[in-house]
Amino acid sequence: MKTGFLQFAPQFGNVDANNNKALSMIDNADAELLVLPELFNTGYHFISAEEVWDLAEEIPSGKTVKALCTIAQKKNIHIVAGIAEMADDNLYNSAVLVSPAGYLATYRKVHLFNEEKLWFQPGNKGFEVYDIGQCRIGIMICFDWFFPESARVLALQGADIICHPANLVLPYCQDSMLTRCLENKVYAITANRTGCEDRDGKRFNYTGKSQITAPDGSILYRAAPESDEVGIAEIDIAKARNKRANIYNDLFADRRVEYYHDLVNNKLLSNIKI
Numbered sequence: 001m002k003t004g005f006l007q008f009a010p011q012f013g014n015v016d017a018n019n020n021k022a023l024s025m026i027d028n029a030d031a032e033l034l035v036l037p038e039l040f041n042t043g044y045h046f047i048s049a050e051e052v053w054d055l056a057e058e059i060p061s062g063k064t065v066k067a068l069c070t071i072a073q074k075k076n077i078h079i080v081a082g083i084a085e086m087a088d089d090n091l092y093n094s095a096v097l098v099s100p101a102g103y104l105a106t107y108r109k110v111h112l113f114n115e116e117k118l119w120f121q122p123g124n125k126g127f128e129v130y131d132i133g134q135c136r137i138g139i140m141i142c143f144d145w146f147f148p149e150s151a152r153v154l155a156l157q158g159a160d161i162i163c164h165p166a167n168l169v170l171p172y173c174q175d176s177m178l179t180r181c182l183e184n185k186v187y188a189i190t191a192n193r194t195g196c197e198d199r200d201g202k203r204f205n206y207t208g209k210s211q212i213t214a215p216d217g218s219i220l221y222r223a224a225p226e227s228d229e230v231g232i233a234e235i236d237i238a239k240a241r242n243k244r245a246n247i248y249n250d251l252f253a254d255r256r257v258e259y260y261h262d263l264v265n266n267k268l269l270s271n272i273k274i
Ligand code: ACM
Pocket: 038, 112, 113, 141, 142, 143, 144, 166, 167, 168, 169
């Protein structure tokens, strides 16, 4: 299966220009599944809730999702793309999944980063896996990577590929995703943006280096830190379905969940023996 990502530098607030840029990159890409960056159509660095309300869209009726559905049908591909969502009285940092047959699903970012907490509500739908025919995909957004539980839950739910729209400003994620893939034996597609945003006296530099990483922890494709790039790699889904590390170890079956309960009970400091 041919999978890939778009890497570019969205212009803050210029939804039409960002959509046009992404649509032309998608049009020229040869892949069956493409992942776009977080907040690809709006830019990232909001400085007020009003700005988010002005640029956010309803899903699936907003113009960005409609345009993504049209190109997905034309190209016969699936697309995962990060956009700002308005729903009822709330704003979410979301990602949509669209198919050749139209809109399929929305993921709302669970772990909000930094000032995102001022504008967005934390995701209220949890992590989900979607069967798109050739494979099963899960979605997480940017800072979700910092919580290994995100990738773990998606992998345990059956994801073969973790689609990971991002606007990374810290330098750690790309290498960390190799471990996320290795420990869960999944593929990951991290679609990061490039460029910088200089707003309200604060400058965010985005780190590029979007990548496609494999269940054995290898990098199948890593983009440059600054260029516009469409990265494509051929992947073998069977490798994500086999959780064996050797003849004695199966990474999922060997888990000792009876010793992990504190992870979900939030009792992390309650069992100090001496
Ligand atoms: C991030 O979550 N955009 C760093």
